[in-house]
Amino acid sequence: AQKVTQAQTEISVVEKEDVTLDCVYETRDTTYYLFWYKQPPSGELVFLIRRNSFDEQNEISGRYSWNFQKSTSSFNFTITASQVVDSAVYFCALSVDNAGNMLTFGGGTRLMVKP
């Protein structure tokens, strides 16, 4: 069985601070996929990134960066110079099915960025 843990339930920062959201996963499968989704107050889950288990390269996209470390089973997400619009709930998710049918979500981290 798969499990995703997001230990931080809520984080509050002041605008322009950097913030890291932690994600730890558990799976016995050697092939798996990791995701981050953003859920703003409007409700829609917005896909941010996918990583497969064979690709440990870190990724940067603008103010967002992701650190994938198989040795610690972690896939952490950092927002640099946070903005109020970053306020949302962020979910980390895992799948071991390459057809994408079964996503195991973490409990989510609510990020509040104050002006």
Added chain:
Amino acid sequence: DTEVTQTPKHLVMGMTNKKSLKCEQHMGHRAMYWYKQKAKKPPELMFVYSYEKLSINESVPSRFSPECPNSSLLNLHLHALQPEDSALYLCASSQHTQGAGYNEQFFGPGTRLTVL
């Protein structure tokens, strides 16, 4: 068009009502999903359709009845719901091309359902 649309945005219904939620995508995706999300919780998978056929039913009560009339549409028919069924219902779709790498799911904005 990279959008999944859902109607209605909000729905209030009594326990004896029959209503339907609608989801539509025009991305050519062949897998579609229904999720239920309670406040401050992650989404929970309810159903998966692959190529218009029900492939996964996560032991959902029969008062929820999914339907996939064609590759672009997904419905969720509701009947005799309970107040505890009040939640945000999310629809998602993905390409579902097995063996070609992972296909991420794209979500709609959801329908906020309140059962009185």
